Amino acid sequence: MTGDQRRLSAFVPAAAVAVIVTGALLGSRIIDVDTPALQLPVPHPGWFALSVAVVAAAQLALLWVRVGSGAVGLAWGEASIVIVCAVMPPAWIPLVVAAGVAAARTVQAIRGSPKSLAATVWGVGMLTLAGTAAAVVANLFVVPYRQRLSPSIALALVLAACAYAVVGSVLVSQRVARRHHESFGVVLRRASVSKLPMVVGNVGVGLLVVALSQVSLPWLLLLPPALWLLHQAYAFRLRVDDERRNWQTFAEATRRLNSLDERGAAAAGIQGALRLFGGTWAELSVIGPDGRVRWYAGEPDSDVVESRSPAATEPGTTSRGLVVGGVRVGELRLRLRLPGGMRSRDKLMFAAYADALAAALHDASTHHELRAMTERSTRDLAHDSLTGLPNRAGFLARGDRLLRELPGDTPVALLLLDVDHFKDVNDTLGHAAGDELLKITASRLDLALAPGELLARLGGDDFAVLVRDVPAGWRRPTEPRSTEARPADLRPPECPDHMAGAVARARALAGTLAARSEVAGVQLSVEASVGVVVDTAGAVDLTELLRRADIAMYQAKRGGASVAWYDPTRDRASTDRLSLLAELREALAATDQLTLVMQPAVALADGTATGVEALIRWQHPRRGTLMPADFVPVVEHSELLGQFTRYVLDRALAVAATWTAEGLDVPVAVNMSPRSLLDPTLPDEVAALLEKYGTRPDRLVLEITETVVMSELGVIDDVLTTLRGLGVQLAVDDFGTGYSSLTFLTRVPVDEVKIDRSFVQRMVESAEVAAIVRTTVDLAHRLDLRVVAEGVETAEQRAALTALGCTAAQGFHFHKPMPPERVAAVLHELSSAKVLKLRKDLGSA
Numbered sequence: 001m002t003g004d005q006r007r008l009s010a011f012v013p014a015a016a017v018a019v020i021v022t023g024a025l026l027g028s029r030i031i032d033v034d035t036p037a038l039q040l041p042v043p044h045p046g047w048f049a050l051s052v053a054v055v056a057a058a059q060l061a062l063l064w065v066r067v068g069s070g071a072v073g074l075a076w077g078e079a080s081i082v083i084v085c086a087v088m089p090p091a092w093i094p095l096v097v098a099a100g101v102a103a104a105r106t107v108q109a110i111r112g113s114p115k116s117l118a119a120t121v122w123g124v125g126m127l128t129l130a131g132t133a134a135a136v137v138a139n140l141f142v143v144p145y146r147q148r149l150s151p152s153i154a155l156a157l158v159l160a161a162c163a164y165a166v167v168g169s170v171l172v173s174q175r176v177a178r179r180h181h182e183s184f185g186v187v188l189r190r191a192s193v194s195k196l197p198m199v200v201g202n203v204g205v206g207l208l209v210v211a212l213s214q215v216s217l218p219w220l221l222l223l224p225p226a227l228w229l230l231h232q233a234y235a236f237r238l239r240v241d242d243e244r245r246n247w248q249t250f251a252e253a254t255r256r257l258n259s260l261d262e263r264g265a266a267a268a269g270i271q272g273a274l275r276l277f278g279g280t281w282a283e284l285s286v287i288g289p290d291g292r293v294r295w296y297a298g299e300p301d302s303d304v305v306e307s308r309s310p311a312a313t314e315p316g317t318t319s320r321g322l323v324v325g326g327v328r329v330g331e332l333r334l335r336l337r338l339p340g341g342m343r344s345r346d347k348l349m350f351a352a353y354a355d356a357l358a359a360a361l362h363d364a365s366t367h368h369e370l371r372a373m374t375e376r377s378t379r380d381l382a383h384d385s386l387t388g389l390p391n392r393a394g395f396l397a398r399g400d401r402l403l404r405e406l407p408g409d410t411p412v413a414l415l416l417l418d419v420d421h422f423k424d425v426n427d428t429l430g431h432a433a434g435d436e437l438l439k440i441t442a443s444r445l446d447l448a449l450a451p452g453e454l455l456a457r458l459g460g461d462d463f464a465v466l467v468r469d470v471p472a473g474w475r476r477p478t479e480p481r482s483t484e485a486r487p488a489d490l491r492p493p494e495c496p497d498h499m500a501g502a503v504a505r506a507r508a509l510a511g512t513l514a515a516r517s518e519v520a521g522v523q524l525s526v527e528a529s530v531g532v533v534v535d536t537a538g539a540v541d542l543t544e545l546l547r548r549a550d551i552a553m554y555q556a557k558r559g560g561a562s563v564a565w566y567d568p569t570r571d572r573a574s575t576d577r578l579s580l581l582a583e584l585r586e587a588l589a590a591t592d593q594l595t596l597v598m599q600p601a602v603a604l605a606d607g608t609a610t611g612v613e614a615l616i617r618w619q620h621p622r623r624g625t626l627m628p629a630d631f632v633p634v635v636e637h638s639e640l641l642g643q644f645t646r647y648v649l650d651r652a653l654a655v656a657a658t659w660t661a662e663g664l665d666v667p668v669a670v671n672m673s674p675r676s677l678l679d680p681t682l683p684d685e686v687a688a689l690l691e692k693y694g695t696r697p698d699r700l701v702l703e704i705t706e707t708v709v710m711s712e713l714g715v716i717d718d719v720l721t722t723l724r725g726l727g728v729q730l731a732v733d734d735f736g737t738g739y740s741s742l743t744f745l746t747r748v749p750v751d752e753v754k755i756d757r758s759f760v761q762r763m764v765e766s767a768e769v770a771a772i773v774r775t776t777v778d779l780a781h782r783l784d785l786r787v788v789a790e791g792v793e794t795a796e797q798r799a800a801l802t803a804l805g806c807t808a809a810q811g812f813h814f815h816k817p818m819p820p821e822r823v824a825a826v827l828h829e830l831s832s833a834k835v836l837k838l839r840k841d842l843g844s845a
Contacts, residue, residue: 043092048096050087051084051096052096052103054080055097055099055101056101056104056107057076057104058075058076058077059075059076059100059101059104059105059127061076076205077130077164077202078165078198079202080100081097081131081161081164082157082160082202082203082206082207082210083209084096084097085134085135085145086149086153087145087210087213089145090138090145093131093134093135094131096131097127097130097131097132098124102124105120105123126171126175129167130163130167130168130171133163133166134160134164136163137156137160138159139156140156141156144156144157148214154207157203157210158207161199162203165199169192169195173188174188250276250352252272253273253275253353254272254360256271257269257357257360261364262288262361262365263304265363266296266361267296267298267304269332269357269360269361270282270296271304273353274298274300275300277342278336279300279334279335279336280299280335281334282297282299282333283297283307283310283333284332287329287330288365289365295307295310316336317335317336318336318342318350319331319332320332322355329361330358330361332354332357381393382398386438386457387439387457389456389463390454390457391458391459394456395454395458395464395466395542399466399542400541402468403538403542406468407537407538409536409537410538411536412470412535413470413505413532413534414534414542414549415464415532416458416462416463416464416531416532416533417445417462417506417530417553418461418463418528418531419441419528420527420528421527422438422461423678425437427715428716429519429522430520433520436519437517437519437526440519441461441513441526442457442463445463445512445513448508448509448512449465450467452468453465453466453468464549465509470498499532502534502565506530506532507530509530510527510528510530513527528562529556529563530553531548531550531551531554531555531556531566532549532565533545533548533565534565534566549566552565557637580634581634581638584618584635584644587618588640588644592619593618593620593621594617594647595616595619596614596616596648596651596655597615597616597617597819597820598612598613598614598615598668598817598818598819599612599613599823600613600810600815600823600830601788601810602808603808604798604807604808604809607830608830609826609827609830610788610808611667611701612667612669612823613668613670613671613810614655614669614670615628615671615817616628616648618630632673635673636673636675641676642676645672645682646685649685649686650689652668653668653692653695656695656699657694657695658824659824660695662824662828664824664831666699667698667699667700667701667729668700668701669702670700670701674705679719680715680719682723683719683722683725683726686700686728687726690726696727698727698729702728703731703732703733703754704720704732705734729751730749731750731753731754731788732750733790734756735755735756750785751785751786752787752788753787754788754789754810755777755789756790757791757811759772760789760791760797761791761793761797764797770800773789773806774805778805786807786808787806787807787808788808788809789801789811791810792814793813795813797811797813798813
């Protein structure tokens with residue numbers, strides 16, 4: 001059973017009982033006291049038919065007024081009830097009203113405005129009750145039936161009409177309010193305001209009809225034109241009021257369209273259309289910028305929902321395309337409640353409303369796109385476009401906010417990771433491979449993050465991790481603790497507990513990165529140098545933590561370890577790197593600051609010179625004499641490396657040319673930075689310098705590390721091959737400290753192997769180390785390579801090397817590094833001694 005059927009089942013019995021009781025009461029009211037039995041007057045059939053016709057005509061001349069999202073039909077009911085009460089017996093009035101209303105509903109159905117059975121029965125019952133109330137009120141003190149019009153009779157008829165109007169308004173307003181989920185008081189007030197002038201006019205018309213019928217019936221023939229004019233006046237006034245309310249509703253509805261999101265504008269558009277045009281259902285399609293169509297639908301005073309597809313079009317549905325600037329943005333469909341569809345004025349308003357809705361949806365879409373662009377721009381400003389991680393600006397903003405939110409004594413750690421040899425990958429495999437390596441690094445770090453940690457890419461190959469959950473046991477060290485001369489991957493006894501936890505976290509992240517991965521078809525192991533700093537959240541800001549972590553990271557790179565922590569005692573020296581580079585630029589332009597010292601290597605058999613190694617010194621005007629370890633690592637990570645390398649080669653070859661002119665024919669060795677071998681122009685520069693000084697290529701020895709030789713980067717192979725093609729000799733420095741033992745000798749042809757000083761210094765006490773040296777010497781001899789032992793400081797070491805078959809050595813036991821002019825004198829002495837010995841040997845023979 002539907003809602004209307006349930007209401008009808010409760011309403012009809014009540015109406016029937018009311019009519020019966022009222023009829024009985026009214027009948028008893030007019031009983032003649034002399035009549036022995038209950039006899040009700042029976043009206044003439046003509047008068048009965050005429051009364052029914054009057055009621056029906058009054059109901060057919062309807063004027064509709066919109067109340068909220070519903071509509072109320074206003075008829076000439078008060079005029080008809082005045083006439084019926086004057087000419088019909090009171091007990092028959094309910095029946096006359098019921099018959100007249102039923103006849104009107106039948107005519108309306110025939111004319112094409114059918115209503116449901118429930119609505120028809122409800123309307124008949126409602127007006128019957130209203131007519132019954134009018135009859136009761138009219139006959140409380142006087143019976144107007146067939147009486148001459150007098151003031152008392154007129155008052156009774158006026159009261160009857162008022163009762164009819166009040167009961168009818170209350171019942172209709174209650175039904176409209178319940179059906180459309182609106183306030184009963186609001187609906188009743190709006191209906192009464194619209195109906196009151198019409199009630200007054202209707203009552204006047206009814207009294208006029210009664211008066212004229214009692215004077216002369218022909219006078220009634222003058223009423224139709226007057227009634228038509230009055231009806232038009234009613235209609236005009238209602239239209240004016242309706243338009244005023246409609247434009248108010250229109251203004252309110254269009255104001256609500258100004259939502260900054262599509263769903264809000266769609267919901268406001270649907271509800272506004274339902275209120276403005278009295279619809280029972282509305283549907284809206286929205287075409288997005290991507291061409292996708294979204295559908296929204298709703299009913300009066302219900303939530304607007306998004307649907308997957310459009311609903312089927314039903315009778316009484318009107319639609320309007322939504323177009324902005326010639327571009328279709330959607331469609332609005334509305335199912336109307338009022339019969340007869342839209343009037344021309346409503347169609348114009350519907351078109352205007354649709355245009356306003358189209359503009360609102362277009363603005364919402366535009367705002368959405370602008371907001372998305374703004375969010376993307378804001379995100380781009382704070383995020384790295386390659387990895388999607390926060391960039392330096394975003395890291396500083398989020399990190400400082402996080403530090404402010406933490407209690408001031410909360411320990412936090414900052415880990416600064418720098419990918420080792422990233423520039424080599426970039427230069428060798430290309431920038432695409434470098435980008436891929438950065439993405440792999442970012443992904444691994446992101447997956448390894450613990451809850452509460454913040455990861456960012458600061459730029460280049462630098463990543464930062466802010467750790468706020470530092471293990472318990474934190475304490476601030478009371479005095480600076482140095483990590484110098486200690487392996488940074490090991491926790492020394494004096495490392496504070498909180499720092500130990502942070503170092504362990506850094507080591508774990510470095511281990512995560514170390515897993516092998518394929519980049520551009522090449523298997524790589526990502527290694528990183530990590531700087532660690534720990535402090536309390538309220539002590540420093542993130543910028544200061546980054547500065548300290550950078551110092552620690554530089555210490556890790558310089559010490560050859562993967563992890564190092566911030567050492568306050570070295571802070572001043574580390575923060576001085578920028579000024580050191582600026583001063584080095586001046587030194588390269590000067591002629592007296594950067595100087596060479598030379599250290600000869602000698603044959604263990606007779607002490608004659610086998611070669612000379614060129615070493616750089618910086619006579620700094622303010623800092624004093626700086627050894628290579630004090631400034632070369634800084635140069636290696638700057639753009640000055642190429643200029644610095646050319647400077648050292650130029651000075652070394654200039655010395656070699658001078659010695660050649662003096663008759664000293666010994667090779668000069670120069671140490672090469674690993675990054676220098678990534679420069680494809682290096683062989684051309686070396687060739688130009690050799691030609692400049694007229695030096696034979698085999699008199700130049702370039703010392704490279706075993707780590708460089710083991711690199712699989714193609715550019716290094718090309719540079720080394722080209723240098724060998726020039727005739728330049730290659731020596732492997734610090735042999736035994738790299739990533740392989742002996743197999744590197746098959747990578748690139750070399751001329752000389754230099755045994756690292758760490759083996760030389762331990763071989764006297766360690767049989768294992770001595771065995772390593774013996775194996776190296778034997779292999780070198782089998783490969784026809786020269787072997788030079790570095791760092792020989794004692795006669796015992798010399799004797800041990802001689803016994804192991806080593807042929808040449810270099811170290812303080814023989815000669816300390818000296819200026820070139822002193823080295824020349826030593827070389828002359830060694831050369832003279834060799835000549836004398838040769839003559840002596842020949843004389844003995």
